Amino acid sequence: MHWLYFFGRFHVLLVHLPIGIIYVTVALELLARRPRFAYLASAANFLWACAAVTAVATVALGLAHSTEGGFNPRILATHRALGISVAVLAIALFVLRTQRPRLYQSTQLLTGPVALVLVAATGHFGGDMTHGTSYLFVYAPAPVQRLMGLQTNHKRPTSAAGADVFADVIHPMLLLRCSGCHGEATQKGGLSFATYASLMKGGEDFPAVVPGDLSQSEMYYRVTQPRGSEDFMPRDNKTPLTAAQVQIIGWWIKAGAPGKGTVGSLKPPPQILKLIDQELKSD
Ligand code: HEC
Structure with a gap:
């Protein structure tokens, strides 16, 4: 085989x-x-x-x-x-x-x-x-993305606190770094990050996210393994999440991994708020 x-x-x-x-x-x-x-x-x-x-x-x-x-x-x-x-x-x-x-x-x-x-x-x-279906247009200007049906008319957040925690912060990272293998077209390990619901459904073997529990959240485990380990994600030497992104994901899971609501409503510690602010400015 x-x-x-x-x-x-x-x-x-x-x-x-x-x-x-x-x-x-x-x-x-x-x-x-x-x-x-x-x-x-x-x-x-x-x-x-x-x-x-x-x-x-x-x-x-x-x-x-x-x-x-x-x-x-x-x-x-x-x-x-x-x-x-x-x-x-x-x-x-x-x-x-x-x-x-x-x-x-x-x-x-x-x-x-x-x-x-x-x-x-x-x-x-x-x-x-x-x-992944969105690959070509991830870096496209907003009007082109709308044309391709990639962006809803969702407004870009003006502040970290006002940003939608899943749609603006968590989902874009997963779409950029993981959806080539865990998206609509390809679902390695039975896992898709295409939507909040598919993320929460988890993969073939594990729940990807267990709200409030980092140690049971396979997704967190995978991105915190040493690079080069069998379990490390993303696979195949694809560009990994940054250390800041991993921290933000860890904070979000601990905060209950909500699919809606603003960052501010979860009362993040100041250093997380700062990381999210930088994250939003970087794209
Ligand atoms: C180049 C392809 C590739 C990329 C990119 C990738 N993965 Fe994976 N992923 C796999 C494969 C193949 C498996 C199934 C084998 C395994 O479990 O290791 C898997 C399995 C998983 C699983 C376990 C699913 C289960 O229940 O068995 C999780 C969680 C996961 N990936 C998270 C991620 C995260 C988070 C990212 C982005 C940071 C990512 N992956 C990026 C290929 C990839």
């Missing part, structure tokens, strides 16, 4: 080849329609062969990778169906181009763009699983 996991992870590396090759091939064939660039067309058979071979290999590794589990089944199923259709299309286009060049020529303006759209859509759902 571990061999499957081992090879499967190369999916995320190899996938760049068919993406690049297919985009270049379609662009090259469009250019080759102009007499000046007609000589480029002679490379297209070879490129479609490369696209087909790398796409099939990518699908095979993707199937191996999916056995690791922890992926949102709906997003995975869509990504898999699209990925397989890219591989099938690449093979079909190679066969058509070599066997029935005239038919290929006459449908090229349709099949090329279809291939591009399929590749982009496949990549979109795959990206959701590796980076």
Whole structure:
């Protein structure tokens, strides 16, 4: 089983080849329609062969990778169906181009763009699983975020005391540092930080947060382990929470881990209030 996991992870590396090759091939064939660039067309058979071979290999590794589990089944199923259709299309286009060049020529303006759209859509759902659905827009300006449905019309807090303790303080840290593996698309250990409710539901094996009790809160345990320990979160050398963020999370759990209410209403000690203030100013 571990061999499957081992090879499967190369999916995320190899996938760049068919993406690049297919985009270049379609662009090259469009250019080759102009007499000046007609000589480029002679490379297209070879490129479609490369696209087909790398796409099939990518699908095979993707199937191996999916056995690791922890992926949102709906997003995975869509990504898999699209990925397989890219591989099938690449093979079909190679066969058509070599066997029935005239038919290929006459449908090229349709099949090329279809291939591009399929590749982009496949990549979109795959990206959701590796980076989390909000990855691309975490640093986007507020209007762009609203456009992408990432921000409600929630106003940014003007003071630490007036900030909403979960929505403004705790949730953004978890979304930024943890949701790539514990979000809507990927739920490693059965745990999602997508919403307050999913956080409180906890993971497969442990409650992530037990209000008022740090020692039973697996989330706190995980972020306070020595780096390099098996249990340390985030995994895989991803950027960890800062020491200040860990302190704030610890304070919040001890204060009962509420999902609503202002920071001020929990009467934080002055040094925590200061950390929260700095935290809010830093983004
Ligand atoms: C790169 C992927 C990755 C990132 C990022 C990540 N985790 Fe995890 N997490 C995992 C995996 C894989 C597991 C399941 C294996 C395990 O329990 O160690 C897990 C399990 C957990 C569990 C135990 C769930 C259970 O009940 O079994 C907690 C709690 C947790 N993570 C918290 C966090 C926190 C907090 C962050 C952000 C600071 C984070 N993780 C970031 C991959 C990740």
